[in-house]
Amino acid sequence: MxxxxxxxxxxxxxxxxxxxxxxxxxxxxxxxxxxxxxxxxxxxxxxxxxxxxxxxxxxxxxxxxxxxxxxxxxxxxxxxxxxxxxxxxxxGSRKPHYRRAETRRAMKHYLVPQLSTTDFLHYGADAMQQAWYLEHAALCPAYRNTETTYYPTGADFFPVFLRELAQAKEYIFLEYFIIAEGSMWSDVLDILTEKAAAGVEVRVIYDGVGSAPTLPSDYPQQLAQKGIRCQEFQPFRPLLSIHQNNRDHRKICVIDGVTGFVGGLNLADEYVDRKERFGYWKDNALRLRGEAVWSLAVFFLTMWNHQNPHTDFSPFRPKALPPVNTTGGIVVPYADTPDPADTVGADLHLQMITKAKRYLYLTTPYLVIDETITAALCTAARSGVDVRILTPHIPDKKVVFEVTRSNYPVLLEAGVRIYEFTPGFSHTKTVVADDLYASVGSCNLDYRSFYLQFENGVWLCGDPAVFAVRDDFLLTLEVCQEITLDDSRTLPLFQRLLRSIYRLFSPLF
Incomplete structure (x- = not known):
């Protein structure tokens, strides 16, 4: 199309x-x-x-x-x-407009822990501590009976995504930062419309800023005419306000409470290679099938309650789950919010960095990190951990790209290895360490994701997808350019000065 x-x-x-x-x-x-x-x-x-x-x-x-x-x-x-x-x-205050107390009550009620601390002993004390943090601080429990499949590109992901949507029998939930009219969304919308007409409940949430340039202002009404319930999260008003910073940056798909998708992909053509922007667009997704998908459904419904409180979650819990192929690894879907009391993304990344023993591989489109994350990465590298970071070579935002590059020297001096994805723009957000832990989700290594936005992801421990994330990283390095300390130093004086200024004000980007 x-x-x-x-x-x-x-x-x-x-x-x-x-x-x-x-x-x-x-x-x-x-x-x-x-x-x-x-x-x-x-x-x-x-x-x-x-x-x-x-x-x-x-x-x-x-x-x-x-x-x-x-x-x-x-x-x-x-x-x-x-x-x-x-x-x-x-x-001013970063208090976002959302019902935190109500959200946490819902998560405590509907997300009951499935595992005990003894289930993590096989993976060591570090794994137990990370899972304990996610369960008690973030209210995100761990699951075993969940099958995972990792998709290293949008082209790999999209046919599977369409096939899973077409098999929905009860409901479809979609929550994405960007939905853009085009070939990809047209294919998705055809299936959603068909399913809604067949009695499947279809709900869509998109962000009011992320989708402002790509969708008309009356799009929820347009979808309602097709039988699809839709919310625009905090529509972009022409009013200067701190709350315009609190965006829904999540990427969540839930089908019947049985199958779910997370990752870096939005619903737009460039994410699945149907449109070229900034060279080749590298992205990823993770499919879950089994018990852990219920957490994704709860995340979606708590966000839906942002505008429509008092939704009963119980009817959306699957009555039975299909058999799954799993080797017994741990799967923990997690969610983060802009509230100052919730720093799940930043805390989890910090734990994964500090607990890495042999290697730590990170991918991010934006490397805009604070002093704590910087110090942790430098300490890990100085302690003999093989720390590597993959960023884009062709930027989507030139100023933010300069901020990203301004962070290179201090990391390179400490022994961190940095690679830029030369074919184009890498939008993946992954962390993998020691063939044991990995995280796949929507969280960038920047202030916005850590402190200003709603984010989500999946933490994996001892799961086969950990190796898939690792292999994808190593394979991608083959088309990357490694950045040396000389590369970051042999720049015109004006450019170095400009990058220093950008870095100083980087928390505001």
């Missing part, structure tokens, strides 16, 4: 133009107010200085990462007329 061509005046572009114009108008209004009150400029300036000092002192008392505090304090003190106001508008 051919991809629709949007004109310059397409509804999508008109919508984005309106949003951008509205935000610019808000900045312009602020400037006009300053100009109109120029006769009071001295008083106004010193009031702003006082506010900026007060805001800076307040920021210093917060429990945020030090790099995040510094990234805000510097512009606030340098430009008090704007910095303090911008922090109040955009950088």
């Amino acid at each position: 051919s991809q629709p061509v949007h004109s310059v005046l397409s509804p999508h572009r008109q919508r984005m133009a309106l949003i951008i114009a509205s935000i610019v108008a808000q900045f312009a209004l602020y400037v006009v107010v300053l100009v109109q009150f120029t006769q009071y400029f001295v008083y106004f300036y010193w009031i702003c200085v006082g506010v900026s000092l007060a805001v800076s002192l307040f920021i210093s008392t917060l429990t945020f990462k030090m790099a995040y505090k510094i990234a805000w304090i510097i512009p606030i003190l340098l430009v008090p007329l704007i910095g303090g106001v911008m922090y109040i508008i955009l950088g």
